[in-house]
Amino acid sequence: xxxxxxxxxxxxxxxxxxxxTSAATPRPKLILVVVFDQFRADYLMRFESKFLPPHxxxxxxxxxxxxxxxxxxxxxxGEYEILQNMTGPGHxxxxxxxxxxxxxxxxxxxxxxxxxxxxYCTEDPASPQIGGDSANPHNGxxxxxxxxxxxxxxxxxxxxxxxxxxxxxxxxxxxxxGGHGADLALWYDPKARSxxxxxFYLPSGNLPAWxxxxxxxxxxxxxxxxxxASTGPxxxxxxxxxxxxxxxxTPGGSEMIATVATRAFDELKLGQGPxxxxxxxxxxxxxxxxxxxxxxxREIEEMTIAEDRILSKFLNHIGKKIPGGLSQVTLVLTGDHxxxxxxxxxxxxxxxxxxxxxxxxxxxxxxxxxIKFGKNTKSWVPFxxxxxxxxxxxxxxxxxxxxxxxxxxxxxxxAKTDGVFQTFTRGxxxxxxxxxGLFEKQIMKGYYLGRSGNIVLIPKPYYTNSSHDAVDHLTxxxxxxxxxxxxxxxxIKTGQYAKHAKVVDIAPTLTYIAGAVPPNMSEGQVxxxxxxxLKK
Numbered sequence: 001x002x003x004x005x006x007x008x009x010x011x012x013x014x015x016x017x018x019x020x021t022s023a024a025t026p027r028p029k030l031i032l033v034v035v036f037d038q039f040r041a042d043y044l045m046r047f048e049s050k051f052l053p054p055h056x057x058x059x060x061x062x063x064x065x066x067x068x069x070x071x072x073x074x075x076x077x078g079e080y081e082i083l084q085n086m087t088g089p090g091h092x093x094x095x096x097x098x099x100x101x102x103x104x105x106x107x108x109x110x111x112x113x114x115x116x117x118x119x120y121c122t123e124d125p126a127s128p129q130i131g132g133d134s135a136n137p138h139n140g141x142x143x144x145x146x147x148x149x150x151x152x153x154x155x156x157x158x159x160x161x162x163x164x165x166x167x168x169x170x171x172x173x174x175x176x177x178g179g180h181g182a183d184l185a186l187w188y189d190p191k192a193r194s195x196x197x198x199x200f201y202l203p204s205g206n207l208p209a210w211x212x213x214x215x216x217x218x219x220x221x222x223x224x225x226x227x228x229a230s231t232g233p234x235x236x237x238x239x240x241x242x243x244x245x246x247x248x249x250t251p252g253g254s255e256m257i258a259t260v261a262t263r264a265f266d267e268l269k270l271g272q273g274p275x276x277x278x279x280x281x282x283x284x285x286x287x288x289x290x291x292x293x294x295x296x297x298r299e300i301e302e303m304t305i306a307e308d309r310i311l312s313k314f315l316n317h318i319g320k321k322i323p324g325g326l327s328q329v330t331l332v333l334t335g336d337h338x339x340x341x342x343x344x345x346x347x348x349x350x351x352x353x354x355x356x357x358x359x360x361x362x363x364x365x366x367x368x369x370x371i372k373f374g375k376n377t378k379s380w381v382p383f384x385x386x387x388x389x390x391x392x393x394x395x396x397x398x399x400x401x402x403x404x405x406x407x408x409x410x411x412x413x414x415a416k417t418d419g420v421f422q423t424f425t426r427g428x429x430x431x432x433x434x435x436x437g438l439f440e441k442q443i444m445k446g447y448y449l450g451r452s453g454n455i456v457l458i459p460k461p462y463y464t465n466s467s468h469d470a471v472d473h474l475t476x477x478x479x480x481x482x483x484x485x486x487x488x489x490x491x492i493k494t495g496q497y498a499k500h501a502k503v504v505d506i507a508p509t510l511t512y513i514a515g516a517v518p519p520n521m522s523e524g525q526v527x528x529x530x531x532x533x534l535k536k
Contacts, residue, residue, distance in 0.1 A: 025534050027515050028330040028490040029322050030271035031151065033177065033280040035094060036307065037087060037170070037287035038473060039335030040295060041076055041482040043304050044069060050301075051308045062319065062326065064311035068333050072488030073530030075501035078334055080483070082446035083439065083458070083476040084386065088121040089446065090336025090503075091176040091282065096148035097507030097522030099445040103148040105176065106448040111383035111390035118383055119451075121145060122175045127200035131207055131215070132189030141171050142200035143180050148521035150179030151510050152278045157181075158516040160275040163268055167261040168282035169248060171198075173336070177280035183268070186211065186260060193222060193243035195260060210267045214260060218243060226252060234298040249292045251306035253285030258314045271322040271329065276514045281314075282336070283307060291469040294342035330490045330513050332506055335483035342471040346462040353462035356419045358384055364417075365389060365410045365455070372409050373401060380410075386474045387465050388453035389414065403427065407454050414455050419463035426454045442476040493532045501527060 044065055052063030054070040068074070082089060082100060084107060092098075092105035100106035105121050112119050124142035149157070152164035166178035171187040178185040182201060189196045194215040199205055207215075221242040228250045229237040240247035247253065261281040264270075270277040286303060293299035319326040340346070346353035362381040369380040376395055383390040391410065396403050404427030415423045422435040429447050434440045439458060446452070464472045473480045485501050491513045504524035511518050512526045513534070 025515065027276050028513060029273075029276065029324070029328040030318070030330075031276060031278045031510055031514060032318065032329050032331045032489075033095065033151075033278070033510075034311070034331065034333045035091065035168075035173070035177070035280070035282040036333070036335050037168075037173065037282055037284045038290040038337060038339050039286060039483055040338040040479060041078070041335075041484050043295075043300075044484050045076065047301060047304050047308075050305050052312050056312070061316045062312065064308035064315070065333075066308075067312070067315065068331070068486040068488050069496075071494055072331070072333075072486045073492050073494065073527070074496045075485040075499065075527070075530075076496070077498070077500045078483045078485030078503055079500045080337065080476075080481040080503050081442060082481070083442035083456075084388075084446055084474050085337035085476065085480040086386065086474055087170060087287065087336055088172050088176065091173045092121075092146055092148070093503050094334060094336065095150040095152065095177055095179065095280065095507050095510075096146070096519045097504045097524040098148040098519065099504065099523065100448055100452075101445055102521040102523075104145055104448055104451065106446055106452045107386060107388065108172065109385060110388075110451040110453070113390070113393040116382060116394070119145075120172075122172045124198075124200065127198045129189070129196050129198050130202055130205055131196035131211075132192040132194055136189075136191075141175060141198050143175050143178070143182075144200075146176060146179070149519040150177070150181075151507050151514070151516075151519060152280075153179040153181045154511055154516040154519055155276060155278060155514060160514075160516070161273060162275050163270055163273070163277045165264050165268055165270065165278070166280040166282075167257065167264055169253065169257060169284035169288075170282065173282035173284060174280075177282060184208075184264065186264065188248075188256070190243070190245045190248060193218060208267070210263060214263060218256075226250070228252070228302075230298060230302050236298055238299075245288075246292075248285050249288035250285070251303060251310070253288065254283050254303070254307050254310050257281065257283050257285065258310050262314060262317050265318060266321070271318070290339050291467075291471060294345060294470045295339050296341055296345050297470075326489050328490055330492065330510065331488045332510065333484065333486045333488070334503065334506065337473050338478075338480045338482055339471055339473045340462055340464065340475070340477070340479045343462060343464060351462050352460060354419050355466050356387065356417060356457065356459055356463055358387065358466045361414055361417050361457075362389060364413050368413045369406065369409060373399065373406065385465075387457040387459060389455040389457075391454040393454075403454075404430075410455050414457055417457070419459050420457050421460045421463075422458040424456055424458075426452070439476070446476075487527070487530050491532055491534055492530055495529070497529060 120138040125140040127142040155162040168174040169188040174185040343353040366380040407425035508518040
């Protein structure tokens, strides 16, 4: 028999075998990721009695936070295992399942020694903003600087016809959640008081008509005075102008985010197709309120209670539009970081607390290096922020100095600053001579060479930077690194778990449910105790 005849017979053989297919494992119609910016783990516990019930009296609608807590898989102590907890690193971690040392998003801003300019974590001059304030110095934005893939990216990489959409007031929140393959990311420009995107997502340079419609509706309220008030103990009254930065830090800001996310859900018909779609929504207003008023304020309590109602309305809208309701949606609720008590509050409660004067530290370092290595016509510290100091590496190189030696000299000055607990340098990171214990573990997961600075200060627990905000978050202490993680809906088993779940576990758990590989740099594990058997 010739090879040609054998080949024909083999084709006939395979053609005679009947095709029998197995039932496919069911998948959710939609993954809904809800992030509350600056959402400490204890907020759900402290304010639980004032939330809506899990199920509303109508019998067909659900509440907000309590619905997640009582029907979902609730991990009260979700943990970021990094030293510097802030918006960029937090949002980059949630849907990549990776740490900053991999993803590249170690800070919100860093310094480029080559260009001698600060770099924003989602900066991309090749992707200019569409709409809004074109004078923004970091006008172009995209996920270009994010090295890791996201859950949405992996849905697309698997070949699913998934739609990926992200919405937030903050551009970095929307961009880092959406990832590289997002169909649309939207954020709010407070100067222009309008919702915008970038050419990375919209190569035509035009916003969708429905986004323009939203902006036109908001313009009708421009200049309108809005009051936010409470009654009872510690009551307050605040007056704002609609759409401005101060107004964003009110329930009105969170309502605006939910309105835009709802419109995006409707217009793109998310959850209506054959494959799993993903909608990520970050409620940035909670962070603004926290910075303005602090976590122990009456304002943050009222903000959280209002967001409970906003969340309920948002969930019910989605549940009514998707065939099968919320039972066909896999949801996750978390925060991108926590927050400490305000220094004034901590001192009033007999804790050592205060602020570290960053400009004074930068000047002291520069003065010391002038004496040790000769006068620098510029500052030896061209950029600093969030207790991270960048040295003029070009000047160090031009003088033939050893950068590690210069860093060590700078550290000797910074370490003497009141409120500083530990310090380390880039050179010490390379040599693995780091502060011991948990600090070392957090540094190893969070430090990214070239972006994380030459000298890093680790403050005492209730010390923060010299920001003008009432409070700031930028440490690895429990109040900054601990957030709730709650899964609910499709594929999820009800329960409350005392274990310290990791935020990096969110992404692989979602891809497991959706039928895709984890994001390419994910280090998390599937939270199997939260899952039902999908085949049943």
